[in-house]
Every structure is written in C-alpha cells, then in structure tokens.
Amino acid sequence: MQESRPRLAAKKPSVWRTIGKRFLRDKFLYLLALPGILYFLLFKYVPMYGVLIAFQDYSPYLGMMKSPWVGIDHFVRFFSNPDFFLLFRNTMAINLLNLIFFFPIPILLSLMLNELRITFMMRIIQSVIYLPHFLSWVIIVGISFLLLSSGDGAINKLLVELGFEKINFLTNPDTFWGMLTVQSIWKDAGWGTIIFLAAIAGVDPQLYEAAKIDGAGRIKQMVHVTLPSIRHVIVILLILRIGHIMDVGFEQVFLMMNSIVSDVADVFDTYVYRLGVREGQFSFSTAVGLFKSIVGLLLVIGANMLAKKLGEEGVY
Numbered sequence: 001m002q003e004s005r006p007r008l009a010a011k012k013p014s015v016w017r018t019i020g021k022r023f024l025r026d027k028f029l030y031l032l033a034l035p036g037i038l039y040f041l042l043f044k045y046v047p048m049y050g051v052l053i054a055f056q057d058y059s060p061y062l063g064m065m066k067s068p069w070v071g072i073d074h075f076v077r078f079f080s081n082p083d084f085f086l087l088f089r090n091t092m093a094i095n096l097l098n099l100i101f102f103f104p105i106p107i108l109l110s111l112m113l114n115e116l117r118i119t120f121m122m123r124i125i126q127s128v129i130y131l132p133h134f135l136s137w138v139i140i141v142g143i144s145f146l147l148l149s150s151g152d153g154a155i156n157k158l159l160v161e162l163g164f165e166k167i168n169f170l171t172n173p174d175t176f177w178g179m180l181t182v183q184s185i186w187k188d189a190g191w192g193t194i195i196f197l198a199a200i201a202g203v204d205p206q207l208y209e210a211a212k213i214d215g216a217g218r219i220k221q222m223v224h225v226t227l228p229s230i231r232h233v234i235v236i237l238l239i240l241r242i243g244h245i246m247d248v249g250f251e252q253v254f255l256m257m258n259s260i261v262s263d264v265a266d267v268f269d270t271y272v273y274r275l276g277v278r279e280g281q282f283s284f285s286t287a288v289g290l291f292k293s294i295v296g297l298l299l300v301i302g303a304n305m306l307a308k309k310l311g312e313e314g315v316y
Helices: 015-025 027-055 075-079 083-100 104-114 119-134 136-146 155-160 173-201 204-212 220-228 231-243 250-256 268-278 280-307
Strands: none
Touching: 015 027, 015 280, 027 075, 027 280, 075 083, 075 280, 083 104, 083 173, 083 268, 104 119, 104 173, 104 220, 119 173, 136 155, 136 250, 155 250, 173 220, 173 231, 173 250, 204 220, 220 231, 250 268, 268 280
C-alpha cells in the first residue's frame, strides 16, 4: 500500500497580483476617476511641499532649500498677536451662523421639493433656486449693494415709503455677519439640495406605503420616513461642513468688507491675503494657513469619532 503524499498548500497570490487583477477588471472605472485623481494630486498633494516655508524665513531669492529655518517662530508670533483673537472670533461667528442657519435650508428645500407632485413645476423651481450658484460673488455683492445701499438702495427706499428710517446695512457692524449669512443662503442653498434630493430618491417607496397604511399623513411621512432614511447623508455632510469651519470664503468677505466694518469682517483668509500677497510675508501667511488646515483636520476627526459613538456611519 503506497503512502499518501501530503498535498502542497495552494500558493496565496501576492498583494500586487491581486491589485493588478482588480485594476484590469475595473480599468474603465479607474479611467473615469483619472481626472479627479490627477486634480487632487496636482492641486492638493503636490503643493503640500510648500508648507515647509512656514518653518523658514523664506526668501524668493534664496529658494526653499537655502532659506534659513526658524522653527515655530511664525506660529508663536501669530498666537501672541492681538489680532489672533479678533480673527478667530470673526471666523468662528460667521461659520457658526452659516452652520446654524445655512446648513438646514437645503434639507428643508429638498423635503418641500420632494412633496411637489407636478413635475413641471418642480423643475422650474429647481432651476430658479439653482441659478444663483452660477453667479460669481462679484455679481452677488453688486446686487447686494444695489438693494442695501443707504442712498438709492431698493430696500431703504421701501422702508422710507412705509414710514421707517433708513438702515445702513453695508456700514453697520451689527448687521454684517447676518448679511453674509443671507448672501450664502441665497447663492448656494438651492445647489445644496442636489445631494439631498438624490438621497431622498433612494428611499424605498414601500416605507411610504406602510406609513400610509398606518395612517401617517404627508408631514408624518416626512418626519418618520424621509428624514431617518437620509440621516446618514446629513451626518456626513455635517462632518465635512465642520471641517471647513475655519474657511469663511475670501472673495465674499473681501468684497463686502470696508474700513467701518473691518473689526467684524477681518478673518483668517483676508489676513493671509493682506500679509502674504500684499506685504510679501510668505512664511508667516503660510503658517496661518497651516494652522487653519490642522484645526480643520482635528475637527473632522473629532466630529467623525462623535458620530460613530452616536451610532452613525461617519465619513470613514
């Protein structure tokens, strides 16, 4: 009787071989994603090399390799600057107002648009609320000046006709933050409904049928079916929004800012422009930008961890 030889274990394919097979299998999907990958590589990752000048006394004549290193001197100077708390207050206040008032508006618009049963009317409304997104901030600010100026502004003229006094919207520090929030809502709230409408379209229709059988009306269906079904999308977008809480948007603030409201309008973005571009303090302005990026990263990580502890999916 012949002895049975032990069977050799099947050789496990290497990682690179597995990756190569998957790449060949999904080559058209990777080709479709190639423009986006190149965009992030060229404009997001390659420029990270320039972060080094935040730790140097950078001189364009010496270059990055020969400029002297100063360590964290620029960060110490920034944090000890009296302007730091002013910039931090203005940036956080504007972003918190956007987070409280701007972020829920696309959700509410999406819910209302989803309740429209006349397709033609729904498309017209969508087109109208999408349109401001394609206008530049220069046009948005120009329209704001025409509406809100204390001299010939349409709103002030209406107030005078109704027997009220004129309001200096553009030069009143008390109304500046609210004015920026209203502009952001008008410009981008409609565009923000795209993702939420797509999420609502993926809700199982049988859930609505079951709710109808249980006697739920349109509002109860919205509250107990639609909102819970798109909750994961809301959480993900909220986390990403929190990550941009240090980015106000340079163009909008820069165009609306004037000397009278500078104490409430000056933010990190305008500060970087003023010191980095106009005054040539490249290393110092890079340090400010790096600080913003680190804070944004920490906020995303913290918000994601909190979302997972609360039972949500999170970003990663």
